[in-house]
Amino acid sequence: MDISTIVAGLLTLIIFSFLYKDNPFYKMAESLLIGVSIGYVLVITWSNTLMDMLFEPLFQSGKLILLIPFLLGLLMLGRFSNKTAALSRIPIAVMIGSGAGIAIPTMLYNRTIKQLTASVMPLFSPDGTFNFAGIVVIIGLLSTLAYFYFSREHKGKFGLFAKVGTYFLMIFFGTTFGYTVMSRMSTFIGRMEFLLSDFLKITQ
Amino acid sequence: MNRQIPLVVCFSFGLMMFLQYFSTHTVARSLNLAILDYWQIIFAFTLILGVVSYIKVNMTKISRGIDRPYLIVGLIGMISMPIMALIWGIKADSPFMWMFENVQAPMASTVFALLAFFVASASFRGFRARSTQASILLGAALIILLSRSNLPIPYAENLSEFADWIRNYPSMTARRAILIGIGLGSLTTSLRVLLGIERTWLGGEN
Numbered sequence: 384m385d386i387s388t389i390v391a392g393l394l395t396l397i398i399f400s401f402l403y404k405d406n407p408f409y410k411m412a413e414s415l416l417i418g419v420s421i422g423y424v425l426v427i428t429w430s431n432t433l434m435d436m437l438f439e440p441l442f443q444s445g446k447l448i449l450l451i452p453f454l455l456g457l458l459m460l461g462r463f464s465n466k467t468a469a470l471s472r473i474p475i476a477v478m479i480g481s482g483a484g485i486a487i488p489t490m491l492y493n494r495t496i497k498q499l500t501a502s503v504m505p506l507f508s509p510d511g512t513f514n515f516a517g518i519v520v521i522i523g524l525l526s527t528l529a530y531f532y533f534s535r536e537h538k539g540k541f542g543l544f545a546k547v548g549t550y551f552l553m554i555f556f557g558t559t560f561g562y563t564v565m566s567r568m569s570t571f572i573g574r575m576e577f578l579l580s581d582f583l584k585i586t587q
Numbered sequence: 588m589n590r591q592i593p594l595v596v597c598f599s600f601g602l603m604m605f606l607q608y609f610s611t612h613t614v615a616r617s618l619n620l621a622i623l624d625y626w627q628i629i630f631a632f633t634l635i636l637g638v639v640s641y642i643k644v645n646m647t648k649i650s651r652g653i654d655r656p657y658l659i660v661g662l663i664g665m666i667s668m669p670i671m672a673l674i675w676g677i678k679a680d681s682p683f684m685w686m687f688e689n690v691q692a693p694m695a696s697t698v699f700a701l702l703a704f705f706v707a708s709a710s711f712r713g714f715r716a717r718s719t720q721a722s723i724l725l726g727a728a729l730i731i732l733l734s735r736s737n738l739p740i741p742y743a744e745n746l747s748e749f750a751d752w753i754r755n756y757p758s759m760t761a762r763r764a765i766l767i768g769i770g771l772g773s774l775t776t777s778l779r780v781l782l783g784i785e786r787t788w789l790g791g792e793n
Contacts, residue, residue: 387685391693398697402704410654414661416694422668423687425638429669430677432631436624452625456632463639472593472789474629479788480597481622483777484604490777494770498763516756523760524767531768548764553720555761557727558754560710564728565735567703574700577693 384582392582395574523551594783601781641665664690727753 397412437456441449455477461470502524504517529541530548537545579586604622607615642665645658671683678684710728715721733740734750779785 387689391689394690394694395697398694398701401701407656410657411660412694414657415664416691416698418661418664418666419668419686419691420695421638421641422665423691425634425665426669426672426677426683428631428634430672432627437628437631448621449628452628455625455629459629459632460636462636469589472589473596474632475788476593476597477600478626478629479780480600481604481626483597483780484601485608486773486777487605487781488608490770490773494766494773498766498770502760502763516752519756520760523757524764527761527764528767531764548761549720550723551757551761551764553723554727554753554757555765557724558731558758560706560724561728561731561735564703564706564710564732567699567706570696571700571703574693574697 384584388581392578395578395582399574522547527551590786590789593789594786598781598783601777605781638665727758 394412394415397408400406401409437449437453440446441453455474458470459474461467502520504514504520506514506517508514526544526548528548530537530545530552532545535541576586600622603618607619642662645662649655649658649662668683668686671681671686675681675683730746730750730753734743734747740746776785780788
């Protein structure tokens with residue numbers, strides 16, 4: 384067995400030891416995971432973003448326009464001192480402002496108009512049969528939106544309609560929960576497969 | 588001035604990005620791509636800020652003796668990655684990638700796998716069918732779980748079809764309503780930010 388499998392196997396077992404109870408080995412592995420993850424992201428960001436997108440084009444190719452993001456980045460580091468902390472508001476303003484500017488048309492189109500368009504289905508198919516799913520979608524959409532409409536008290540017929548919306552929401556939460564459990568279980572099966580076959584050599 | 592200048596910058600960049608969306612001119616397209624690159628570069632500097640803060644906070648805790656061994660392990664893990672990258676590079680067979688593949692990746696996926704147990708135990712507590720809504724939630728989750736498992740259950744094919752129907756129609760329609768809500772909410776929040784009504788992002792008082 385090679386050293387890679389031994390290290391990965393031991394660390395996997397240590398993380399699983401948390402299922403019994405919290406212990407110093409688990410805490411140690413948890414800290415190591417945090418540290419290594421930060422180190423990994425730092426190196427990849429330095430290499431792929433700062434070197435490839437900023438320093439090399441700016442200092443080697445002479446793309447002076449990149450002085451703008453470089454300066455904005457340096458202003459962000461102003462947060463290290465209370466005296467210069469206010470300077471970091473400028474790069475934050477650039478990010479928040481441009482993000483909000485992009486969000487207005489994209490959110491209106493992708494999240495609102497597209498979703499509304501997709502929800503309007505024909506209630507009768509070309510051969511004249513009634514499309515039950517179409518009515519489910521329309522009632523589901525309107526009742527769920529009614530539930531999220533808080534400008535009117537949820538009473539009477541409107542309250543009843545909003546309650547139907549909660550049933551649709553519960554179906555959505557239930558299916559999402561089901562898929563989440565399935566994905567976590569498949570990850571668990573993958574780890575157990577590694578432990579039993581590659582590390583412990585119990586199964587082939 | 589500390590608050591006025593960022594508000595003007597925010598509005599200017601917001602207006603510029605809003606207007607460029609409606610143009611297919613090459614200048615507008617390249618401006619959009621340039622701003623997206625700027626985001627990444629500013630984010631990289633923000634990451635440096637976060638890493639330095641992480642080191643400072645941990646050093647303070649270590650000096651006070653709080654969870655000292657664990658914090659030292661975390662710091663060693665964090666510092667060792669850039670050192671390895673500096674010495675041996677970040678190619679596929681480098682020690683840096685070895686650490687990622689045999690330390691970070693197995694631990695991260697095992698932590699995700701652990702969640703399977705906590706989700707299961709949480710569902711035992713939360714999924715008691717005490718109301719109609721809870722029963723519907725429980726029923727939908729069970730149908731999805733049973734339809735995607737290989738258990739020898741009767742009418743497995745019909746159940747799978749029914750699960751697909753639930754996912755494609757009643758579940759999807761609620762998801763769409765949530766997305767429409769998110770869209771409208773983001774739209775109004777963005778407008779409030781651009782017009783300077785929403786100023787919480789400025790933080791502080793000065």
